[in-house]
Amino acid sequence: MADTRNAFYAQSGGVTAVINATACGVIETARAHGDRIGTVYAGRNGIIGALTEDLIDTSQESAAAIALLRTTPAGAFGSCRHKLKSLDANRREYERLIEVFQAHGIGYFFYNGGGDSADTCFKVSQLSASMGYPLQAIHVPKTVDNDLPITDCCPGFGSVAKYVAVSALEASFDVRSMAKTSTKVFVLEVMGRHAGWIAAAGGLIEDQGIPVVVLFPEIAFDEAKFLARVGALVKEHGFCTVIVSEGCHHPDGTFLAEQGTKDAFGHAQLGGAAPVVAGMVKQGLGYKFHWAVADYLQRAARHIASATDVKQAYEVGAAAVKLALEGHNAVMPTIERLGDAPYAYRIGTAPLSEVANREKFMPRDFISADGFGITEQCRRYLRPLIQGEDYPQYRDGMPVFATLRNVAVARKLPAFELR
Amino acid sequence: MADTRNAFYAQSGGVTAVINATACGVIETARAHGDRIGTVYAGRNGIIGALTEDLIDTSQESAAAIALLRTTPAGAFGSCRHKLKSLDANRREYERLIEVFQAHGIGYFFYNGGGDSADTCFKVSQLSASMGYPLQAIHVPKTVDNDLPITDCCPGFGSVAKYVAVSALEASFDVRSMAKTSTKVFVLEVMGRHAGWIAAAGGLIEDQGIPVVVLFPEIAFDEAKFLARVGALVKEHGFCTVIVSEGCHHPDGTFLAEQGTKDAFGHAQLGGAAPVVAGMVKQGLGYKFHWAVADYLQRAARHIASATDVKQAYEVGAAAVKLALEGHNAVMPTIERLGDAPYAYRIGTAPLSEVANREKFMPRDFISADGFGITEQCRRYLRPLIQGEDYPQYRDGMPVFATLRNVAVARKLPAFELR
Numbered sequence: 096m097a098d099t100r101n102a103f104y105a106q107s108g109g110v111t112a113v114i115n116a117t118a119c120g121v122i123e124t125a126r127a128h129g130d131r132i133g134t135v136y137a138g139r140n141g142i143i144g145a146l147t148e149d150l151i152d153t154s155q156e157s158a159a160a161i162a163l164l165r166t167t168p169a170g171a172f173g174s175c176r177h178k179l180k181s182l183d184a185n186r187r188e189y190e191r192l193i194e195v196f197q198a199h200g201i202g203y204f205f206y207n208g209g210g211d212s213a214d215t216c217f218k219v220s221q222l223s224a225s226m227g228y229p230l231q232a233i234h235v236p237k238t239v240d241n242d243l244p245i246t247d248c249c250p251g252f253g254s255v256a257k258y259v260a261v262s263a264l265e266a267s268f269d270v271r272s273m274a275k276t277s278t279k280v281f282v283l284e285v286m287g288r289h290a291g292w293i294a295a296a297g298g299l300i301e302d303q304g305i306p307v308v309v310l311f312p313e314i315a316f317d318e319a320k321f322l323a324r325v326g327a328l329v330k331e332h333g334f335c336t337v338i339v340s341e342g343c344h345h346p347d348g349t350f351l352a353e354q355g356t357k358d359a360f361g362h363a364q365l366g367g368a369a370p371v372v373a374g375m376v377k378q379g380l381g382y383k384f385h386w387a388v389a390d391y392l393q394r395a396a397r398h399i400a401s402a403t404d405v406k407q408a409y410e411v412g413a414a415a416v417k418l419a420l421e422g423h424n425a426v427m428p429t430i431e432r433l434g435d436a437p438y439a440y441r442i443g444t445a446p447l448s449e450v451a452n453r454e455k456f457m458p459r460d461f462i463s464a465d466g467f468g469i470t471e472q473c474r475r476y477l478r479p480l481i482q483g484e485d486y487p488q489y490r491d492g493m494p495v496f497a498t499l500r501n502v503a504v505a506r507k508l509p510a511f512e513l514r
Numbered sequence: 515m516a517d518t519r520n521a522f523y524a525q526s527g528g529v530t531a532v533i534n535a536t537a538c539g540v541i542e543t544a545r546a547h548g549d550r551i552g553t554v555y556a557g558r559n560g561i562i563g564a565l566t567e568d569l570i571d572t573s574q575e576s577a578a579a580i581a582l583l584r585t586t587p588a589g590a591f592g593s594c595r596h597k598l599k600s601l602d603a604n605r606r607e608y609e610r611l612i613e614v615f616q617a618h619g620i621g622y623f624f625y626n627g628g629g630d631s632a633d634t635c636f637k638v639s640q641l642s643a644s645m646g647y648p649l650q651a652i653h654v655p656k657t658v659d660n661d662l663p664i665t666d667c668c669p670g671f672g673s674v675a676k677y678v679a680v681s682a683l684e685a686s687f688d689v690r691s692m693a694k695t696s697t698k699v700f701v702l703e704v705m706g707r708h709a710g711w712i713a714a715a716g717g718l719i720e721d722q723g724i725p726v727v728v729l730f731p732e733i734a735f736d737e738a739k740f741l742a743r744v745g746a747l748v749k750e751h752g753f754c755t756v757i758v759s760e761g762c763h764h765p766d767g768t769f770l771a772e773q774g775t776k777d778a779f780g781h782a783q784l785g786g787a788a789p790v791v792a793g794m795v796k797q798g799l800g801y802k803f804h805w806a807v808a809d810y811l812q813r814a815a816r817h818i819a820s821a822t823d824v825k826q827a828y829e830v831g832a833a834a835v836k837l838a839l840e841g842h843n844a845v846m847p848t849i850e851r852l853g854d855a856p857y858a859y860r861i862g863t864a865p866l867s868e869v870a871n872r873e874k875f876m877p878r879d880f881i882s883a884d885g886f887g888i889t890e891q892c893r894r895y896l897r898p899l900i901q902g903e904d905y906p907q908y909r910d911g912m913p914v915f916a917t918l919r920n921v922a923v924a925r926k927l928p929a930f931e932l933r
Binding site: 140141266277283304386387390395401482486494 | 816
């Protein structure tokens with residue numbers, strides 16, 4: 096058993112409806128390779144758990160509990176928004192990670208997150224190499240924003256896309272019912288600070304005959320043009336639905352709505368674009384409106400997860416472990432699309448040097464010429480990602496989700512203060 | 515066939531995830547009694563369709579299309595917010611209804627709505643009697659607000675309750691994942707202008723170990739007490755979820771948030787209590803927050819409908835037709851609860867004189883002593899109503915909903931101008 100090393104798994108950043116399916120894929124696959132991988136430790140609250148040596152012993156969880164992660168939304172071990180700065184600016188934290196890994200015999204680092212965590216994962220792999228510590232650092236993709244490069248899509252996105260498309264369709268049936276004497280415009284605000292992938296999913300309801308206007312962060316907002324478009328659709332159809340991305344902004348770069356607070360990564364905390372847009376419709380066109388802000392509901396909505404997304408989330412977790420066992424380092428499993436219809440894909444690999452710190456925006460040819468909708472190319476891209484339903488079990492009307500025991504591992508090192 | 519009369523069915527007020535299941539129950543049951551009921555006409559956009567003689571011939575719809583209504587949200591024939599005033603104030607509109615009914619051989623009036631439409635239905639039955647026109651007016655209950663008297667619950671409520679409970683649970687798992695370094699308080703705004711039934715459903719997540727504060731319209735808002743409660747829960751659990759009813763108000767009666775606009779019934783149009791509450795949490799306690807406003811998403815959410823609710827919605831529609839055939843008039847089918855666990859009920863009947871214009875609020879003993887949660891009695895009431903899942907079919911990742919042909923019936927009367 097000389098080549099048996101332990102593994103460390105952490106969830107990073109905003110959680111999703113399927114990040115636990117990835118955790119399930121990592122842990123089940125690691126358990127299936129007990130000859131090579133000892134214990135899978137998880138970071139309590141993400142990378143902070145590693146820095147503070149607050150490790151969870153996942154071997155204390157039953158096979159049934161781990162299996163239930165596949166249908167449990169959010170982060171079962173806790174996540175965090177703690178970005179490690181550059182190696183020069185915060186070498187102390189990177190070295191601490193290596194110390195903790197060393198103290199617990201950890202030779203595999205699986206970091207499950209978006210662009211920021213890909214960057215951290217890459218730096219940890221570089222530092223461990225320069226320190227001569229044998230570590231295989233594998234980044235596992237996760238982000239509802241769908242903005243990681245190279246991979247065709249990001250686990251977490253398909254489910255939020257399905258939630259947005261289904262919810263927007265249902266609400267559009269509602270406003271269509273009411274439009275004669277009451278609400279004529281329904282505005283739904285969705286996530287997406289910089290990239291409009293989630294908003295684009297709302298555009299799929301046009302296939303079902305719903306007049307819809309999508310406001311992307313990639314297209315500077317033009318109020319006059321927007322009101323003209325809404326007015327024309329209401330005149331023609333009697334109603335319309337507006338999908339507004341939280342990242343929608345004026346030509347000068349200011350967001351339609353900012354709460355004025357910033358998160359740990361220095362990103363402005365957004366919210367409230369929907370009431371702003373609805374107010375413009377009321378003032379400019381006089382139409383009665385309703386608006387909704389889906390916020391966490393959209394990314395936590397495991398009850399309407401995409402079966403394709405759940406499957407891929409599990410597969411990238413399983414693939415990460417296999418990549419590590421094959422000797423890979425500083426890579427990320429990707430989803431490589433082989434065909435749109437019928438949809439086909441395989442799990443590929445990308446070097447983290449090409450993943451870290453690059454955001455993938457909507458291609459301009461995925462957005463219609465007028466900037467308010469999606470093109471057939473975009474539809475071909477999106478449709479497979481929302482395919483299939485993967486319902487959780489229910490008991491007494493409520494979904495059955497896993498709440499793990501999350502047993503702590505005894506500390507071996509002095510305390511470490513986060514700064 | 516001398517005793518064959520036609521029927522008129524109309525949807526009223528805010529639509530629900532299951533009002534079309536009621537329409538399905540009415541139409542399928544009427545079709546099964548073709549010896550007594552001729553054609554079922556539906557009002558295009560509710561009662562306005564009757565006033566303007568804009569009738570839909572539902573016999574033009576296939577059996578499959580009508581069956582699909584069972585899983586289709588919102589109002590398939592259109593609804594409206596048009597309240598008929600008192601007989602004295604607007605006798606003209608009531609008489610017009612009778613004229614239209616007479617012109618089209620309509621002897622059965624099925625009006626599917628909440629308290630306002632029960633009142634209208636009652637007045638129409640009174641007027642037809644005084645005019646000597648043979649009409650059986652049956653009100654069919656529908657309201658997400660669950661505020662009709664006599665009936666144990668209202669079709670539409672169970673599904674919105676399930677949506678709110680499931681969504682709040684999922685979002686609570688999300689905030690619990692993030693709370694260590696980021697969001698500690700998640701605020702979800704739900705519907706309910708005067709009655710806190712929908713908000714109460716959010717209280718069910720306490721059964722799943724989630725710290726939750728519910729803000730009811732029945733309890734005057736006390737900011738200091740609220741912040742103390744949230745602060746205590748976050749200290750104990752690290753996070754908490756707040757469910758705020760749109761009707762939550764200050765002791766002086768002003769709502770936490772009003773948009774300043776009013777609907778056709780003179781009700782203030784609400785929205786935006788969640789950001790107000792979230793701002794208080796930030797200012798008073800310094801916690802990072804997220805908020806969501808579910809708005810139409812909650813009442814249109816057919817994808818997560820309660821099987822119990824769908825069944826009851828269908829049954830009250832079927833019962834309405836049977837009541838009419840049995841010779842009843844000015845009544846409403848009700849749901850009579852026979853037991854909580856196991857849940858048992860039967861369809862009963864209530865005279866409209868006792869239904870019209872009465873709102874059923876949450877009993878004080880359904881709300882916890884501190885005003886921020888629900889009691890075991892309330893749980894026993896709510897639990898059966900969210901039981902069971904009743905999923906729509908999906909095609910290519912999207913739910914398959916009915917869009918009817920809605921063929922117009924030729925007009926026989928002079929035009930009528932709505933005032």
